[in-house]
Amino acid sequence: MQVIGFGFEKILAERKKEPKGKVNVKYDLKIEDVAKDSVSVIKDQEVVRFSFIFKVNYGPDFAEISLKGFVVLILGKNKLKEILKHWKKKKVPDDVRLPLFNLIMTKSNLRALQLEEEIGLPTHIPLPKLRPKEAGNANYAG
Numbered sequence: 001m002q003v004i005g006f007g008f009e010k011i012l013a014e015r016k017k018e019p020k021g022k023v024n025v026k027y028d029l030k031i032e033d034v035a036k037d038s039v040s041v042i043k044d045q046e047v048v049r050f051s052f053i054f055k056v057n058y059g060p061d062f063a064e065i066s067l068k069g070f071v072v073l074i075l076g077k078n079k080l081k082e083i084l085k086h087w088k089k090k091k092v093p094d095d096v097r098l099p100l101f102n103l104i105m106t107k108s109n110l111r112a113l114q115l116e117e118e119i120g121l122p123t124h125i126p127l128p129k130l131r132p133k134e135a136g137n138a139n140y141a142g
Helices: 077-087 094-119
Strands: 003-013 024-039 040-058 064-074
Touching: 003 040, 003 077, 003 094, 024 077, 024 094, 040 077, 040 094, 064 077, 064 094
Parallel strands: none
Antiparallel strands: 003 064, 024 040, 040 064
């Protein structure tokens, strides 16, 4: 499995109102469609296009980030048939789904963090923070 394309087709970042009280943040990733595709420079291998939607919802009805995009992969002929067979049941085989979701989540989370910064939303994932040294770790030099 080789990634030959990734892109966003629609990006929405909307702050609906000022938050009151606790803000709940939930995110979701869905594969909308899987289809055989073609690329003019690749004639002898099978290409598949996965369309996805990645959403971050800030509740209750405070804000939303929605990213619609695609990933294009090169696969062997047998693997393409297997994926399309599974997709009839709206499923993707685990050996493709896990690396695919990791790729989409990495790129989408980075874009969502950028959008959150631009419109003044809290981050949807915790970012690393420096903390003061603890007394018990005084000998640690890392």
